[in-house]
Amino acid sequence: MIEVEGLVKRYGDFVAVDDLSFEVRQGEIFGLLGPNGAGKTTTIRVILDILQPDAGRVRVFGVAPSLAKDRVGYLPEERGLFRNLRVLDTLLYLAELKGRRRAWTRQRALALLQRVELEEWAKRKVRDLSRGMQQRLQLVASIVHDPALVFLDEPFQGQDPINVERMRTLISDLRREGKTIVLSSHQMNLVEALCDRIVLIDHGRAVLYGPLVEIKRRYAPNIVRVRASAIPDGIAGVVGVEGDGRPNGAFNLTLAEGYDPQMLLRALLDRGVSLEAFEVAPAPLADVFVAAVSRNAAASEGR
Amino acid sequence: MDWRRVWAVARHEYTTNIQRAGFIIMTAIVPGLGILVLLIGTLLRSQTSRLGEALIRQLEIGEKPIGVVDYSGYFGSPMPEYAGEFIPLSSEAEGERALLEGRVASVLVIPEDYLETGEVVALSTGSFTSAVLSGSTRVHAFMVDHLLAGRVEPALRRRATDPLLIRTRILSGSGQAPAEGGWGFTFTFVIPYFLSIFLVLTVFSSSGYLLHSVAEEKESRVIEIVVSSVRTTELMVGKVLGLGALGLTRVLIWLGSTAGFGSGAVVLLAAAAGAAIPVRVLALGAVYYVLGYLLYGFLIAGVGALGTTMRESQQLAGIFSFFAAIPYMMSGFLFTIHNATLPRVLSYIPLTAPTMMMMRIPLGEVPLVDIVGSMVLLLLSLPVALWVGTRLFRVGLLIYGKRPTLREVWFIVRRG
Numbered sequence: 001m002i003e004v005e006g007l008v009k010r011y012g013d014f015v016a017v018d019d020l021s022f023e024v025r026q027g028e029i030f031g032l033l034g035p036n037g038a039g040k041t042t043t044i045r046v047i048l049d050i051l052q053p054d055a056g057r058v059r060v061f062g063v064a065p066s067l068a069k070d071r072v073g074y075l076p077e078e079r080g081l082f083r084n085l086r087v088l089d090t091l092l093y094l095a096e097l098k099g100r101r102r103a104w105t106r107q108r109a110l111a112l113l114q115r116v117e118l119e120e121w122a123k124r125k126v127r128d129l130s131r132g133m134q135q136r137l138q139l140v141a142s143i144v145h146d147p148a149l150v151f152l153d154e155p156f157q158g159q160d161p162i163n164v165e166r167m168r169t170l171i172s173d174l175r176r177e178g179k180t181i182v183l184s185s186h187q188m189n190l191v192e193a194l195c196d197r198i199v200l201i202d203h204g205r206a207v208l209y210g211p212l213v214e215i216k217r218r219y220a221p222n223i224v225r226v227r228a229s230a231i232p233d234g235i236a237g238v239v240g241v242e243g244d245g246r247p248n249g250a251f252n253l254t255l256a257e258g259y260d261p262q263m264l265l266r267a268l269l270d271r272g273v274s275l276e277a278f279e280v281a282p283a284p285l286a287d288v289f290v291a292a293v294s295r296n297a298a299a300s301e302g303r
Numbered sequence: 304m305d306w307r308r309v310w311a312v313a314r315h316e317y318t319t320n321i322q323r324a325g326f327i328i329m330t331a332i333v334p335g336l337g338i339l340v341l342l343i344g345t346l347l348r349s350q351t352s353r354l355g356e357a358l359i360r361q362l363e364i365g366e367k368p369i370g371v372v373d374y375s376g377y378f379g380s381p382m383p384e385y386a387g388e389f390i391p392l393s394s395e396a397e398g399e400r401a402l403l404e405g406r407v408a409s410v411l412v413i414p415e416d417y418l419e420t421g422e423v424v425a426l427s428t429g430s431f432t433s434a435v436l437s438g439s440t441r442v443h444a445f446m447v448d449h450l451l452a453g454r455v456e457p458a459l460r461r462r463a464t465d466p467l468l469i470r471t472r473i474l475s476g477s478g479q480a481p482a483e484g485g486w487g488f489t490f491t492f493v494i495p496y497f498l499s500i501f502l503v504l505t506v507f508s509s510s511g512y513l514l515h516s517v518a519e520e521k522e523s524r525v526i527e528i529v530v531s532s533v534r535t536t537e538l539m540v541g542k543v544l545g546l547g548a549l550g551l552t553r554v555l556i557w558l559g560s561t562a563g564f565g566s567g568a569v570v571l572l573a574a575a576a577g578a579a580i581p582v583r584v585l586a587l588g589a590v591y592y593v594l595g596y597l598l599y600g601f602l603i604a605g606v607g608a609l610g611t612t613m614r615e616s617q618q619l620a621g622i623f624s625f626f627a628a629i630p631y632m633m634s635g636f637l638f639t640i641h642n643a644t645l646p647r648v649l650s651y652i653p654l655t656a657p658t659m660m661m662m663r664i665p666l667g668e669v670p671l672v673d674i675v676g677s678m679v680l681l682l683l684s685l686p687v688a689l690w691v692g693t694r695l696f697r698v699g700l701l702i703y704g705k706r707p708t709l710r711e712v713w714f715i716v717r718r719g
Contacts, residue, residue, distance in 0.1 A: 048531040066534065074531040080524030085319065096311040097532035141528065 001026045001149060001180050002047060007056035009042050009204075016042040018204035020056070024149075024182060024197075029175055031191045031198035031212070032184040035293055039204040040184050041077060044151050048074055060149070070099045073147035077154045077184070079138055083127040087118065087137060090126055091144045098145035105144060112140045116166070132163050139170065143179075150174060153184045168194065188286040200289065202296045208288070217280065219288040222255040224264055227277035236267050248276065304540065308533045312541025313548065320512050320549050329508060330553045334560035367408035369442070370426075372398045375417040378449045385445055395426075402426055409436065440465075503658050506596045507624060509550035510603045514620055516542055517604055517696075518613040526700050535697040540689075543600040550596060554589075587664050587674065594681040595657025598688050599623050605692030608699030609712065626654040630662050642669065650677045653684035 002024035009017040017039040024030040034040050045051040047058055049065035060068035082090055088109060095105040113119045116136040121129060129137060135158070143150055152171065156164050164187075171194060174181055185191050191198070191212075198215065200208035208215055227250050231241050237259030242252045255264060261280045268275060283291075320326055370392045373379045381389045390407065392398045398410035410426035417423065425436050436442050444464040451460045520526040529538060603620045610616030629649060646663060647670075649655040656677040663669050695712065 049534075050527070050530050069532055072531070074528060076524070076527040076531075078524040078527055080527070082319075082520075082525055083523055093311070093315050094528060094532065096315075097308060097529065099307065 001061060002182070003057070003059040004043070004047070005057045007043065007046060007058060008054045009039070009046055009051060010054050016204055017046070017053075017201075020201065020204060020206055022199040022206060022209055024180060026180055027175070027178055028196040029171065029181045029183055029194050031195035032182055032201070033191065033198055033289065034201035038201045040201055041153060042204075043201070044074075044153060044182070044184065048072060048151065068149075070145070071148050073142040073145065073150040075139055075142040075150070075152045075155055077157070079135065081126045081134060081138060081141065084125060086123055086125055087113070087129070088122040090137070091141060094141050095145040098147070100145045108146065109140070109144050112144060113137075116140055116170070131158070132160065135159060135163065136166070139167065143174065147179070149180045149182070151182045151184075154186070155183070156185055156187050156190055164190070188284070188289060192285045200292055202293050203300065205296075207292050207296045212285070213282075216282040216285060216288060219283045219291060222257075222259075223281040224253045224255065224261050225277070225279045225281045226251050226253060226268070226275055228268075228273050228275050230273075231268075232271055232273065235264070235271060237263055238267075250277070252281065304534070304537055308537045309541040309544065312533065312538055313545030316512075316516060316542050316545030317549055320516070320546060321552070323512075326508075326512070326549070326553070330556055333557040367406070369436075370398050370401050370407040370410035372410060372412045374415045375413045377417070378411075378413055378446075381445075382448060382452065385448070388441065389445055398426055402428060411436070411442075500662075503595075503627065503661055505550045505554055506592060506599060506657065507627065508553075509546045509596055510599050510620070510623075512546045512549065513542055513600055513604055514607040514616050515613065516546065517608050517700075518610060518616040521608065521700060522612065530700055535700065536689075536693050539601070539604050539693055539696045543597065543604060547593070547596050547600060551592075554592070584665050588661055590678065591657045591661050591681075594678065594685070595627075595661075597685055598653060598657065598681060599627065601685070601688040601692035605695030605699065608696045610699075623654065627658045629655050630659040642667075642673075647673055651680055653681050656681055 004023065005021050007017050007020040008015070020039070020043060032040050032043065042051065046053050047060060047065055049069060058065055061071060082093075085093070088106070091109040091113075092102050092105050095109070096102060110119060110122060113122055116139070118129075118133060118136060118140070121133065126134065126137065139152075139155065142152070155167055155171070159167060168190060171181060171183070183191065183195060195212050197211050198208065199206050227248065229248050231238075231243070231251050231253065235253075237256050238253050239256045240252075240254035242254075244250050253264065255261070261278075265278060268278075368388055368390045371378050371381065371389050372392045372395055379391055381391060392401060392407075392410065395410075395412055398407075398412065401407045402410055408427075412424040412426065414420070414422065414424070447464045448460060451463060455463070520529060533541070603623055606622070607616040607620045610619050630646070633646065633649075642663070646659060649659045650663065650673050660669070660674070660677055663673075
């Protein structure tokens with residue numbers, strides 16, 4: 001659905017995106033992650049044809065971004081709407097820019113406003129809405145033309161917990177409807193809950209890319225969680241045992257460098273340990289994020 | 304360029320801005336003045352109003368005769384051509400009576416020693432009569448005719464009363480003379496001149512809306528959504544066309560309202576404007592309006608987009624107002640020689656041409672080569688303005704917080 005190959009974007013001497021490649025598949029929620037200033041928004045702007053790349057190739061639905069504008073929705077990080085326009089008129093105009101007829105948009109806009117509990121505000125001016133309401137309206141504005149691909153740049157920013165939950169449900173609904181979503185967010189717990197695959201960008205380059213589950217497993221800090229009556233001493237490859245102190249409780253076993261969970265499982269069974277549970281502990285995404293960015297920074301200094 | 308999107312932007316700009324209070328007030332000024340003139344006209348005809356009566360007394364001198372009490376011996380028997388306009392009265396007392404009864408507009412009492420002193424006493428019920436009488440060409444003719452009657456040849460007497468009948472022939476043009484007299488001057492010069500000023504003002508008010516529109520979308524950040532949906536060229540052209548149509552709407556309302564008032568019974572200066580303006584001035588004015596607006600529009604949109612706030616955008620775009628204002632700075636000079644070298648040179652420079660030509664054309668015949676030449680150069684400059692404007696516009700739209708330096712602007716334009 002999106003193919004980015006060797007993308008480069010410079011602002012004068014500053015390289016914002018440096019040889020970035022990734023692809024987004026149909027129907028998935030794809031996380032575009034990275035620290036502030038990593039080049040996420042620039043990447044999104046190039047894919048949306050707001051900026052022109054200096055090098056590389058970008059394809060959206062198999063065509064140049066300029067030809068795919070009508071099928072893409074965008075919730076930018078820099079929020080804003082026409083303050084003096086009525087809510088419904090705003091949606092009609094923005095959908096019209098995407099090639100939708102006003103009559104077609106009207107019904108869908110009203111249905112979406114109802115979904116985000118703004119239907120009673122349809123005839124009111126945008127400036128009359130509270131901040132939270134404007135955020136919801138902004139999300140509706142990004143999908144009112146029924147796009148197949150939606151970019152959500154920091155959709156949870158500045159939202160209270162109720163609105164965060166509302167937004168999360170809406171994003172899940174969009175996926176169920178078959179839409180492809182590119183999500184950029186710093187809320188790692190929500191990214192973890194929603195995304196299928198991610199790319200982590202730092203200094204304009206991809207430092208992590210792939211299915212979220214695999215990445216988390218790859219970054220698992222060599223800890224295996226087991227449930228057993230006891231863990232005997234001297235099991236090969238285990239350098240640390242930490243139990244919760246209860247009979248038949250859980251133990252966190254830390255593996256030595258060069259050992260993997262499969263080797264541990266064999267060793268435990270060879271020693272006759274009766275296992276009730278055996279689980280490779282995944283690392284929280286926040287830890288993966290920090291570890292990857294730190295490693296990249298160290299590598300950059302080394303260069 | 305996708306014209307469907309251009310149309311959507313143009314329609315949005317038009318419908319949004321036509322509802323603005325500033326636009327409505329400014330547009331209502333001309334029809335408002337027309338209505339005011341009509342109201343004053345009605346007031347003047349109302350016999351119940353004291354103010355109306357006083358004004359009528361001042362203005363009705365030409366309708367009622369003037370009484371003449373002559374002690375000098377020159378004016379006792381008015382000539383047949385003045386009969387009805389001037390009536391002889393036997394004494395000052397009779398003159399006062401006639402005046403109070405409303406039979407005469409005023410009374411001239413000409414003393415015995417008039418020939419030596421030239422003094423005449425005017426009796427009146429209003430305060431402006433003496434000024435009106437002394438300025439009246441008819442009273443002047445009456446005095447001269449009767450002083451010279453029987454003393455010089457009739458032809459000489461006629462010339463003495465009316466020595467100057469000016470017929471203008473402009474050698475640089477077609478030789479066609481404009482209408483003579485005060486009204487002719489008003490219709491051929493004053494009204495077109497002010498109309499041209501209104502047109503120029505419209506160019507800049509539309510450009511102002513354009514600037515406002517760009518700055519507002521930038522400040523509110525909605526621009527990011529808009530440019531993800533349309534190309535910057537489509538957005539800019541849509542805005543320029545929509546707001547240009549808004550300006551044209553204003554001009555049409557003005558012209559329509561003045562023509563409407565002009566067709567009414569009250570023939571007054573402002574009210575008659577639409578009906579009396581030469582077609583040539585209107586047609587050329589409209590062409591220069593469109594060309595000028597497009598040129599300034601493209602440039603103002605591009606440069607204005609570089610500002611990070613409305614105020615900054617206005618400052619940046621101010622340079623174009625300066626160019627457009629140059630002909631105004633020269634207006635005193637233009638009144639006397641509108642075809643001098645400097646105005647002609649400025650008519651060929653695209654940035655000054657629209658306003659300069661809009662001001663020159665009502666002032667008299669303008670060489671055809673100037674009209675064609677300035678239009679061709681303006682037309683050629685439009686693609687350049689669109690090219691430069693679009694490049695600045697594209698980059699300016701996404702600059703928040705920091706205004707680019709001149710060096711950066713040059714870099715942007717060069718790289719596109």
